[in-house]
Amino acid sequence: MGEPRQIKLLDMSLKLKNLMLNTSVIQSPMAGCTDLPFRLIGRSKGMEFAFLEMISAEALIRETPESEEIMKRTPEDRPLGAQLVGCNADSMAQAAQIIEDLGYDLLDLNLGCPVPKITGKGAGSALLIRPDDARRIFESIMKVIKKIPVTVKMRSGYEDPSGKEAILISRIAEDCGLSAVSLHARTRAQRYMGNADWAVIAKLKEAVGIPVIGNGDIFCAEDAKRMKQMTGCDGVMLGRGALGNPWIYRQIQAVFEDHPAPEKPTFADVKAALMNHLALEIDFIGERKGLLQMRRVACWYFKDMPGAAQFRTKINVCQSVSEMKKLIDDFEPLSTLSV
Ligand SMILES: Cc1cc2nc3c(=O)[nH]c(=O)nc-3n(C[C@H](O)[C@H](O)[C@H](O)COP(=O)(O)O)c2cc1C
Known part of the structure; x- marks a missing residue:
């Protein structure tokens, strides 16, 4: 090498x-x-x-x-x-x-x-x-x-x-x-x-x-x-x-290709992709299985962000699509940094 x-x-x-x-x-x-x-x-x-x-x-x-x-x-x-x-x-x-x-x-x-x-x-x-x-x-x-x-x-x-x-x-x-x-x-x-x-x-x-x-x-x-x-x-x-x-x-x-790096996704882009993933998953395997899958998937999107551990704890007990959507909506990575 x-x-x-x-x-x-x-x-x-x-x-x-x-x-x-x-x-x-x-x-x-x-x-x-x-x-x-x-x-x-x-x-x-x-x-x-x-x-x-x-x-x-x-x-x-x-x-x-x-x-x-x-x-x-x-x-x-x-x-x-x-x-x-x-x-x-x-x-x-x-x-x-x-x-x-x-x-x-x-x-x-x-x-x-x-x-x-x-x-x-x-x-x-x-x-x-x-x-x-x-x-x-x-x-x-x-x-x-x-x-x-x-x-x-x-x-x-x-x-x-x-x-x-x-x-x-x-x-x-x-x-x-x-x-x-x-x-x-x-x-x-x-x-x-x-x-x-x-x-x-x-x-x-x-x-x-x-x-x-x-x-x-x-x-x-x-x-x-x-x-x-x-x-x-x-x-x-x-x-x-x-x-x-x-x-x-x-x-x-x-x-x-030695091109300039594409613009990094904004936090709004990340949330939008995750919401889209949630909708597709529910469509694909139904609400019960979809929610279980999305408990894992949602954590992928927010990993390494401040507050991700607390988000994981909440999402892991989430019981409905509306509750999950609200948790995603409410997640604010900088909130844990606020003084
Ligand atoms: C959850 C999980 C499931 C995997 N399932 C498969 C699989 O079905 N077939 C396969 O060839 N490799 C599977 N792998 C191995 C990955 O395809 C890949 O070879 C491995 O994660 C190393 O690449 P990475 O460092 O980019 O993750 C799996 C890996 C993980 C983490």
Whole structure:
């Protein structure tokens, strides 16, 4: 890694098989977060490409209510990728076929999930130490997918932080005809501890010919620029940094294109986006579930503002949409600073 490289930040496009993206900034899949309302708000502020939350291949095949809900989208919610998690090559291929038939723009395979419920079955990041199973899954999917790009998202390793496992699996993916790899530069064992080790992204970029999308700890536009410069990655993927901050996509775009930074959102802009998110969420999943979801979402928008902790306490017991709207309306970040 070492000194920042001279790389072309201006290259804002990403070609993945037949999918030409006008951006190299990708929104990552996040279970419980990247639902339809999140994506619609994001797209209204500059998000170009997004993913559904991960879906279990078996749940998709069985058409469970949970998977049906995750897959809801609208015509403006494109280009959009779906992500599958699973370990059985036959059901992964069957689910992949369904994803392509439903008209999603890209299929991603989850080899990064660290949750024991998933890894215990040999899926998610457990596949990082099962290269033969990973190959079987890639091969069976590539046999059925005709048009859309297939990509894989992984962590650096299961326990080994060197990146050896990610490089081996990415080479297998390339060999099987997958179109790109995204790397969250932490191991399964690290979960979210410490910093993501971007040096592993640089190593992976050197090791494979397919595009490498770097992921981990991008919280502002400057982080994205540093990651691109330090690793030479072809694209950047952001996760937590976009929660409650849908303005980040244009900010990154501006830094990459060497344009002046867009104006920062005012507090009124933040409140308006949050109110909009609330309306979409209630529309999407109804009042009872929508309120529960919005208890989390509202805190994303006000995080780091003075008074956010008190706001969280109140919102967590909020029982109705009108009460929540009033809490949002009344929130005044400077009030705790007043003397
Ligand atoms: C709440 C939550 C849910 C996540 N769900 C998924 C998922 O469904 N699929 C996936 O590949 N990664 C998932 N991730 C990982 C993120 O996509 C991303 O790789 C990780 O947060 C590191 O990026 P960041 O530092 O920009 O957040 C999830 C992360 C969080 C915090």
